[in-house]
Amino acid sequence: MNVPMLDLTEQYASLKQEINQTLEEIISGSRFILGSHVKQLEEDIATFSNVHYGIGVASGSDALHISLLACGIQPGDEVIVPSFTFFATAGAVARAGAIPVFVDIDPKTYNIDPEKVKEAITDKTAAIIPVHLYGQMADMDPIVELARKHHLAIIEDAAQAIGSAYKGKSPGELGTAACYSFFPTKNLGAYGDGGMIVTKDEEIAETAKIIRVHGSQPKYYHHILGLNSRLDELQAGVLNVKFRHLKRWNELRTEKAGIYTSLFTDYLKEGVVTPYVEAHNEHVFHQYTIRAERRNELQQFLKERGVSTMVYYPQPLHLQPVFHELGYQPGDLPEAERAAREALSLPMFPELTLEQQEYVVEQIASFYNK
Structure with a gap:
């Protein structure tokens, strides 16, 4: 018997008619960048996460990078991350000019160990990125307590954990922001790259929206250095169909x-x-x-x-x-x-x-x- 790690063909077959119809509508309408499908997905994922704002971006990696920038992380700042995770978690820190400070994990859950976070905090620490690995949220209460005590941002890497909960709370409810990935293999996967930031903080949401369009606000006027990182309208259309399931x-x-x-x-x-x-x-x-x-x-x-x-x-x-x-x-x-x-x-x-x-x-x- 052959048992694949993942098989997306049956999923597509069950949704084929609806997905194909949605893609045809988008192409016929010719609105490909930040259109109604992106807006709908942002609203739905934010509501699903019990927060006010969703910001669609080009990938989960960009969601982390943009969140760091929106939270005011500066070059030379230290950001605490678990060592056992996908590279994007620490890569985003380095691309922001900050220094990743690696800490150990809880051997039972594979998630970041709050006691090790406590030991790693210094005067240069600006943020903590707990990763909700494999689909289970990290132990957030002690992390939130540490963040409040030391005035740190919490950026939850929820790339693998959409729909998960910690004591009834979703990613984004306890942290400053949370980041989802819509890579095709994820529980909610697009047909290419895609990601989203969710947050309850209006200022961070607005800053993230500016950063994702080259730091432009209004258009062609740049007060900050941003990125070109927008969730594609075609991918949002696919995700809207799949989100219902x-x-x-x-x-x-x-x-x-x-x-x-x-x-x-x-x-x-x-x-x-x-x-x-x-x-x-x-x-x-x-x-x-x-x-x-x-x-x-x-x-x-x-x-x-x-x-x-x-x-x-x-x-x-x-x-x-x-x-x-x-x-x-x-x-x-x-x-x-x-x-x-x-x-x-x-x-x-x-x-x-x-x-x-x-x-x-x-x-x-x-x-x-x-």
Whole structure:
């Protein structure tokens, strides 16, 4: 059996008529930049996130960069980020001229450890970027408390966590701003790049809107240095169609995650640690990520048997060559480094079948039982 990591063909087939009709309407109307579809999506995602403002931008990476600029982050400022995440989190900090300060993670959730954040705060700290990794929000209460005490911005990297919740709160409700990605593989994915900033702060929202159009306000008058980063109208049209199904897709992901965990309980007693979900969290399972002994051997074994898997992320950010000058060494952040050695994400998408999941877990069990 072949089990893909992700299969978007069935999803498209179910929405094909509506998506094609929407794209035809946009092309016929010939309004391609910041039109009605972008406006509608901004309003809907903001409401969905329980905040007032949504700002559509070109990618999740740009959402982070623009949020930093809108929050007034200056060159030389320090911004605290987890080391175990996608590069864009720290890359946005560096592009803003600030200095990423890497901290370790909670080994159970893979999310940023608030105690390590506390230890990393200095007089130069200007912001914290908690990443809601794999679809589960970070422990926000202590982070919010630290931010208030030290007058820091909180920019939530919610690229993988649209629809998640922490104690009933959505991304953006507790932080200064939150950033979504609409990369095609995300729970709400476009047919290309796209992203959005959500915030309850009107000033940050207005500043972000100016930054995304070259810093122009009014048009052709530039008081700040901005970017060309706008959510494409065609992508917004696709996302508006798909957004109506997001809640159900997230429910199906949670259901599939429960099936995986139950199957592992039945088939395998050791070798694998299944995902941990905090009792107060709503996890949307962008990824179902296990810890696996002999991870690389297991991945190769599964590949030979038709099961696609992914390693997110094989090298933590503090050890990336591009950040060598910051002076981090192996062993500095042991939990991030251990996660990089052990984490393995299994096939996860709403259309995944029970037969496919059983096959995946049976193959993993056979690897360890051998």
